[in-house]
Amino acid sequence: MPQDTPSTAPEGREAPEAHEAADENATFPPSAAFAAQANAQADLYDQAAADPTAFWAEQARKHVTWKTPFTETLDWSGAPVARWFADGTLNAAYNAVDRHVVAGNGDRVALHFEGEPGDTRTVTYAELQREVSRAANVLSSLGVEAGDRVVIYLPMIVEAVVAMLACARVGAPHSVVFGGFSADALRSRIADAEAKVVITADGGYRRGSAAALKPAVDAALETLDGGPESPVQHVLVVRRTGQDVAWTPGRDVWWHEAVEAADVQHEPVWVEAEHPLFILYTSGTTGKPKGILHTTGGYLTQAAYTHHNVFDLKPETDVYWCTADVGWVTGHTYVVYGPLLNGATQVIYEGTPDTPHQGRWWELVEKYKVSILYTAPTAIRTCMKWGEEIPGRFDLSSLRLLGSVGESINPEAWKWYRRVIGSGVTPIVDTWWQTETGAIMISPLPGVTDAKPGSAQRPLPGIAADVVDDAGQPVGHGEGGYLVVTEPWPAMLRGIWGDLERFKDTYWSRFKNVYFAGDGAKKDDDGDIWLLGRVDDVMNVSGHRLSTTEIESSLVAHEIVAEAAVVGASDETTGQAVVAFVILRSEFAADAVQADVQELLRAHVAKQIGPIAKPRTILVVPELPKTRSGKIMRRLLRDVAEHRTVGDATTLADSSVMDLIASGLATPAPK
Ligand code: PRX
Numbered sequence: 124m125p126q127d128t129p130s131t132a133p134e135g136r137e138a139p140e141a142h143e144a145a146d147e148n149a150t151f152p153p154s155a156a157f158a159a160q161a162n163a164q165a166d167l168y169d170q171a172a173a174d175p176t177a178f179w180a181e182q183a184r185k186h187v188t189w190k191t192p193f194t195e196t197l198d199w200s201g202a203p204v205a206r207w208f209a210d211g212t213l214n215a216a217y218n219a220v221d222r223h224v225v226a227g228n229g230d231r232v233a234l235h236f237e238g239e240p241g242d243t244r245t246v247t248y249a250e251l252q253r254e255v256s257r258a259a260n261v262l263s264s265l266g267v268e269a270g271d272r273v274v275i276y277l278p279m280i281v282e283a284v285v286a287m288l289a290c291a292r293v294g295a296p297h298s299v300v301f302g303g304f305s306a307d308a309l310r311s312r313i314a315d316a317e318a319k320v321v322i323t324a325d326g327g328y329r330r331g332s333a334a335a336l337k338p339a340v341d342a343a344l345e346t347l348d349g350g351p352e353s354p355v356q357h358v359l360v361v362r363r364t365g366q367d368v369a370w371t372p373g374r375d376v377w378w379h380e381a382v383e384a385a386d387v388q389h390e391p392v393w394v395e396a397e398h399p400l401f402i403l404y405t406s407g408t409t410g411k412p413k414g415i416l417h418t419t420g421g422y423l424t425q426a427a428y429t430h431h432n433v434f435d436l437k438p439e440t441d442v443y444w445c446t447a448d449v450g451w452v453t454g455h456t457y458v459v460y461g462p463l464l465n466g467a468t469q470v471i472y473e474g475t476p477d478t479p480h481q482g483r484w485w486e487l488v489e490k491y492k493v494s495i496l497y498t499a500p501t502a503i504r505t506c507m508k509w510g511e512e513i514p515g516r517f518d519l520s521s522l523r524l525l526g527s528v529g530e531s532i533n534p535e536a537w538k539w540y541r542r543v544i545g546s547g548v549t550p551i552v553d554t555w556w557q558t559e560t561g562a563i564m565i566s567p568l569p570g571v572t573d574a575k576p577g578s579a580q581r582p583l584p585g586i587a588a589d590v591v592d593d594a595g596q597p598v599g600h601g602e603g604g605y606l607v608v609t610e611p612w613p614a615m616l617r618g619i620w621g622d623l624e625r626f627k628d629t630y631w632s633r634f635k636n637v638y639f640a641g642d643g644a645k646k647d648d649d650g651d652i653w654l655l656g657r658v659d660d661v662m663n664v665s666g667h668r669l670s671t672t673e674i675e676s677s678l679v680a681h682e683i684v685a686e687a688a689v690v691g692a693s694d695e696t697t698g699q700a701v702v703a704f705v706i707l708r709s710e711f712a713a714d715a716v717q718a719d720v721q722e723l724l725r726a727h728v729a730k731q732i733g734p735i736a737k738p739r740t741i742l743v744v745p746e747l748p749k750t751r752s753g754k755i756m757r758r759l760l761r762d763v764a765e766h767r768t769v770g771d772a773t774t775l776a777d778s779s780v781m782d783l784i785a786s787g788l789a790t791p792a793p794k
Pocket residue numbers: 405452453527528529530531532553554555556557558559579640641642654656657663666667668
């Protein structure tokens with residue numbers, strides 16, 4: 124009996140045997156019943172391989188409704204900026220909403236919203252069409268035109284989805300900034316995107332209380348307003364918590380007042396396929412976040428195609444839930460565009476998984492009969508820590524497919540996820556992709572692939588990815604190297620906002636003519652791909668990208684810090700955790716108390732970047748290990764942070780530095 128066969132497999136669900144379940148290399152084939160009904164069958168690989176360009180054209184016609192049909196599929200003559208379906212025109216909001224109403228599905232629930240305090244709201248596609256149309260009219264009345272940028276800084280509420288779609292409806296690229304980012308981070312993104320309007324809320328509910336959002340917008344704009352050319356003309360404010368807000372007359376507009384007064388009819392602005400749909404800022408290897416630019420036709424094609432095939436969505440019967448916030452790319456592609464294009468019924472939840480109790484997610488799965496759940500390994504590991512008796516209290520038998528994204532899922536968490544959450548029967552799709560790729564690139568197909576815990580396995584049909592060595596040559600089976608994408612794909616980024624050179628440098632200069640993802644990977648003996656983490660100075664904390672340089676810059680901006688080095692150290696729950704080593708300025712060093720410094724600097728980073736960037740541990744050290752050319756040897760610091768024996772230090776300019784650091788760390792690191 125395979126170890127993960129549930130004793131509680133719901134009736135009618137067949138528990139497939141895990142091949143070699145006791146073995147490290149166990150594979151989990153889909154059940155015959157799942158395989159037979161799956162949207163994607165094995166022949167999808169053959170169809171795509173026969174003619175990838177024609178394959179994508181077919182997907183674009185199948186999954187997207189065009190106002191003007193395209194006749195050209197791919198133009199790669201301007202590489203590395205691709206043009207897909209360039210002579211077609213369409214509208215993203217029409218595709219996500221209106222066409223379902225036109226098809227007679229207006230009464231289908233689009234969103235089951237659950238607020239953290241327990242308030243709920245159900246929105247059908249017909250209602251969503253009215254809301255989005257009204258909001259689009261509001262944007263137009265505020266002077267927003269096609270091409271203008273709108274920054275969205277909202278909690279996970281219905282209005283976040285409506286706001287994004289309203290922008291798309293008028294052809295205004297949105298730039299969503301995660302509500303956990305600080306005023307400073309918001310300011311730099313508003314300035315870089317030169318946003319004309321900001322959409323925010325008074326606040327949102329988080330961990331049982333109302334957390335304010337509007338003050339961060341006010342602070343961000345105050346500084347911007349200091350300059351002559353502040354781009355922001357209006358701030359639309361959603362009333363969510365009812366808390367008091369400061370008001371700037373003439374600039375600030377209540378969302379509910381404007382939307383209620385607006386007309387429910389709105390003709391979508393038909394845009395060319397390459398019209399920008401959104402900019403999403405993400406951390407790179409420098410201190411300055413990159414505005415990743417996505418356009419309309421190709422992005423929507425791959426979003427809908429992957430959502431249909433990887434999540435096996437049956438819009439009439441499934442209830443889908445992706446737990447990501449719209450502030451991240453997963454929320455863009457797999458909360459807003461992918462599922463809505465496919466006419467899904469989905470759950471969106473405002474709060475944290477442990478408010479008011481640690482079973483909140485599972486309560487929601489039971490309540491809404493969620494059948495497809497997409498989340499991150501860090502959440503799964505947190506639930507493992509809380510104990511399986513918590514999900515065990517709820518009826519999770521509606522689940523038929525589970526997904527994972529954001530970082531590699533360790534086999535132990537994978538098996539727990541399937542056994543405890545998936546009743547031991549559901550397929551799991553481990554999906555590799557990035558803000559830059561726009562949509563899933565490497566993943567099992569749930570009805571086809573024998574799943575291997577810990578591996579994202581194969582590029583999807585239509586995607587060409589490989590693992591190469593230093594010289595750019597594909598590695599053999601059983602070997603490791605760098606992950607690259609070797610052919611253009613429809614949802615690929617079209618650049619970094621305002622910085623074409625940085626786009627070329629970052630992704631296209633390491634290897635000739637191929638996209639370098641920044642991830643290390645290996646191919647196993649079957650040729651399946653295993654992701655090994657970032658090979659650059661980007662960390663991955665709870666599936667969110669953070670730049671070591673950005674946090675270092677923030678630390679050295681504090682008056683007590685002379686020098687700082689940041690590393691991502693492995694962490695049982697969050698994958699990686701931020702660990703900072705700081706040298707204090709001499710005038711502060713003498714009477715500094717480690718714990719006080721840590722608290723002071725953690726608060727400082729939270730203010731400058733946001734709470735997610737707060738180092739878990741800050742260690743005050745007398746020196747940093749550097750090579751003769753002055754480069755900080757982060758590898759050695761990682762050894763220290765992970766409490767390992769320090770590795771080869773022979774290239775250090777001063778080999779006694781590690782002893783100095785070790786002597787300063789005689790007391791255990793505070794957590
Ligand atoms: O290192 C990879 C990791 O997350 C990075 C992309 O981060 P971001 O742009 O924030 O997007 C996250 C959600 C798509 C990648 O370079 N990553 C993402 N998914 C996986 C992963 N690493 C391993 N396995 C995955 N399934």
